Amino acid sequence: MVSGPLALRWCPWAGRRDMGPDMELPSHSKQLLLQLNQQRTKGFLCDVIIMVENSVFRAHKNVLAASSIYFKSLVLHDNLISLDTDMVSSTVFQQILDFIYTGKLLPSDQPAEPNFSTLLTAASYLQLPELAALCRRKLKRAGKSFGPGRVGAAGMGRPPRSQRLSTASVIQARYPGLVDGRKTHHTSQELTQPKGSDDELFLGSSTQESTHSLSRAVCPASGEVGLGGCGSSTNGSSGGCEQELGLDLSKKSPPLPPTTSGPHLTPDDPAQLSDSQHSSPPSASVPPVANSASYTELGGTPDEPMDLEGAEDNPLSLLEGPGGQPRKSLRHSARKKEWSKKEPVSGSPFERRETGPKGACPGEEVEGLGDRVPNGILATGVGGGGPNVAYGEPPYPCKEEEENGKDGSEDSGQSGSEGGSGHAGAHYMYRQEGYETVSYGDNLYVCIPCAKGFPSSEQLNAHVETHTEEELFIKEEGAYETGSGGAEEEAEDLSAPSSAYAAEPRPFKCSVCEKTYKDPATLRQHEKTHWLTRPFPCNICGKMFTQRGTMTRHMRSHLGLKPFACDECGMRFTRQYRLTEHMRVHSGEKPYECQLCGGKFTQQRNLISHLRMHTSPS
């Protein structure tokens, strides 16, 4: 039947040292890893999401489990893992993940070369003995001390989170480990509020189908996607870009059983938990904006791999490059109309940035971007739409945009965004009118209110900050100094909230729509709704939001994260309010009654729609 060698090839003992070289395929494991890494970078068959700090990584459970018993225990029951950010930063985890998939230690994007102390800490925490050993060797070779008290210092990507870190916290580090519905004390919060990296908005995707879109969408954050920085990385780290998702999408924790015990540090692991406690703060090792780009740089212009196996052809080179087909546009809602592409505006300074791929939502076409604006930030953040969209008519007549047209102007314009910029000030604006004829030269970041252009988002951000404050100041002055006139105006226009107004002064009045507010922050928030731009882009679909919270909520829907579970039926929801609503289904409570027919409803909105039936002529 089968000849000897062939039979041996499939012998379970194949691969043993005593087997002859012809008994095994030397490159088998390597090829396997290559394939797995390719799949990872594409999100293909990824079945687990790892949240670290403000980033989300995708991977394969099998691979993780095969690499670490800690991961093994984590992925056993959960698809979503949150790691202790005191022990591992997103940057470091990126390296680790690359290591797991490639066997190579790739340099991070940190200014300081690969920080083995940090890596060692993380490797110990994650129970990756080989990596830990490699780090130790490197440290020894470098003559550095890596004993307790030193490990986990700089490069951790984040300062030690006080001294409260304990083994227990590590044990409960993963996302679902919050039995009581509270999220792990650090993870979610950090994700919500990425310290010093507010601009990070890396992307991830929970669906395979969205993978391609994802890779395109993610990379706007770095501004290099179009160059293949993510998808065609040459060192296997490209996943960093497309697997990041700098948002707190976890919200509350699902009611899942307690996590299994966390990693226990092996005796020979010098990286003790306390080490990171004592480690010195990395001191803003992850600068905003730059960080997001750095991931791409990691993939795009890799340094030499650190070894284990030496440099090899990068599996990721096989990935879809800029020319990769952007088919399968991610549609986060099936009912959304096909996004349409707008013709590039002739003479526009952004014309060259036309991105090509047809009919995709903004942000989906980033792969086609071949250009960058200063600072490595995409000028548009919304793929080909970008600047083009800002001129004249709505560039992306997405249904939603149209639906939301009640706001009129706010939807008619699109803003670019630094892909991934979630920073409140990290928005840049485009004027809607007469934009075709306006040339801003290199000042691609334009403030709507004053039409000033800026060469970088940072400058625009700084400008916008003062801008709003100025306006606010003016408004406050107007509210108080214009005296009776302003007050009367308010009083008159406050028809609806007049009673409330009488009770509580609402001195902050919107200059556009007459609405008034009690505090300037709310007014500022409201005024954003009048902007032609929305500062918070979804990096997956490119949709823009006026409020970060709305955007993060939206992102949760992309990832299918539903933290709120019904105790009765197990159904899960993205919002607490939905759960509350849903619970009435079980309780039978129908608190909303139609005054016309006496019909009762569990939900107010259904009552409203019911009332509409009463009132509508048909």
Added chain:
DNA sequence: CTGGGGATGGGGCCC
């Protein structure tokens, strides 16, 4: 087939 109700998803926006 149609209309109404139940239930849910997503976005806007104020507090």
Added chain:
DNA sequence: CGGGCCCCATCCCCA
């Protein structure tokens, strides 16, 4: 920034 509520839209079921 999260909570809460409003709105619109949609799907499903059923009469």
